[in-house]
Amino acid sequence: MTPVSPERLIVLTGADGRLGSRLAFRLAAAGGRQRLLVTGRGVAPRLPDGAPLPESEVTAIPADADTRALTSAFAGADAVFLVPGRDRPGRLTRHRAAIDAAVLAGVRHVVYVSSIGVAPDAIASGARDDWRTEEYLRGTDLTWTMLRTSMFHRTPTFAVYDESSGSGQNALLRAPAGRGRVATVSHDDVADVATAVLLDEDPGRHAGLAYHLTGPEALGFDEIAATLSEAVGRTIRYVPQTVEQARALFYRSTATEVEDWITQCQAIEAGVLARVSPDVGHLAGRAARSFEVWLDDYPAEWAHLRLPSVR
Known part of the structure; x- marks a missing residue:
């Protein structure tokens, strides 16, 4: 793997969740510098001996953090890994607040965890919210990558x-x-793909692309x-x-x-x-x-x- 630039800071939202914590370990193992955002009673991932992950700082934010709070949390970041909120109503509002904060903080690239089947009239309610979030992100000057996932194995x-x-x-x-x-997918596979995208020394390679992640x-x-x-x-x-x-x-x-x-x-x-997609294999190797x-x-x-x- 190409050495990771120490100048690049990656912010992980949902770092206390199954996906975010897996990604945090992978970025740390690769030498990536990261800021882990945790909410509520969440706990940031740590090494087995209880030590913090190397090159990682932890920032606690409220679950309903507004644009101002998120702008501060995103300060200095080159990229933001954005996981969707769990609860509605207010899920789409929180997504837009995070995207606005990324713009205000000068973030270059947002990697959004979306879902397969996104459309304004999607059958799945989450996919409808993801479509609206994708459209909002496309309307900014940010570069972006969509990780559209299937249902998780769990x-x-x-x-x-x-x-x-x-x-x-x-x-x-x-x-x-x-x-x-359904071609269910593992959290590990999505985390591996996110690692490949976020640590790529040529972020433009993934700009404007939507990957479909399945088993x-x-x-x-x-x-x-x-x-x-x-x-x-x-x-x-x-x-x-x-x-x-x-x-x-x-x-x-x-x-x-x-x-x-x-x-x-x-x-x-x-x-x-x-549909079974080859994208995990292509990106995770x-x-x-x-x-x-x-x-x-x-x-x-x-x-x-x-x-x-x-x-």
Whole structure:
């Protein structure tokens, strides 16, 4: 890898999240200078011995930080890695505040984590917000790169529930996705691509481009359930849901979380997330990780699916 210029500062929003923390470790390992933004109760990633990452500074910002606060947080940065907000309403407003701050702070390049299927009339609610964010970013003088991701490997594991009848050995993967297929992607693959883009000594190589980041194969939810069954050692069956059933199942989640989940599943049913893209392989320099490989690499992420006797 080409040595990283010590003059370049990269700011990571969401550095306390799954994606941001993985990226922070990669940038630190490559010698990149970075500022890690954490919000709320989030904790910045640290080395196993508790030491801070080298060449990294940590800045705490409120979850609803405005343009002024973000301008200060972005000061001196050459590039900003921008992850989308989780909550609506206000998600799009926060995205625009971050982009405005990047302009005011003199940032040169923004790498935005978007989603596959972006459009003003996208099926998935998150993809509609991402489209509006992309359009807002295009309307500035900033150079930009869009990382449009598929559903993450981890997501379907939280739609698995134990059956309420029978022996109790089986479980159901429930989702309003019909027989659609999805090329899920790992957080590691997205972090590797982001590292390649952010540390490229020729940032213009990625300017104005949108990369589609998927896993190596598109699976139906029945295949995802079968792969999970093999990993956890018990049967998990996929049961397609109606929208009404999905809303009833996720009654403990916020309205935004439920809407994002349901509409993403509807996009899967419509075939929006079925295409397998070669972009991870081209940018990361290796094949994308499959769902099966991810299960083997991260057993703690799906340990909640194991029966108590085999945990």
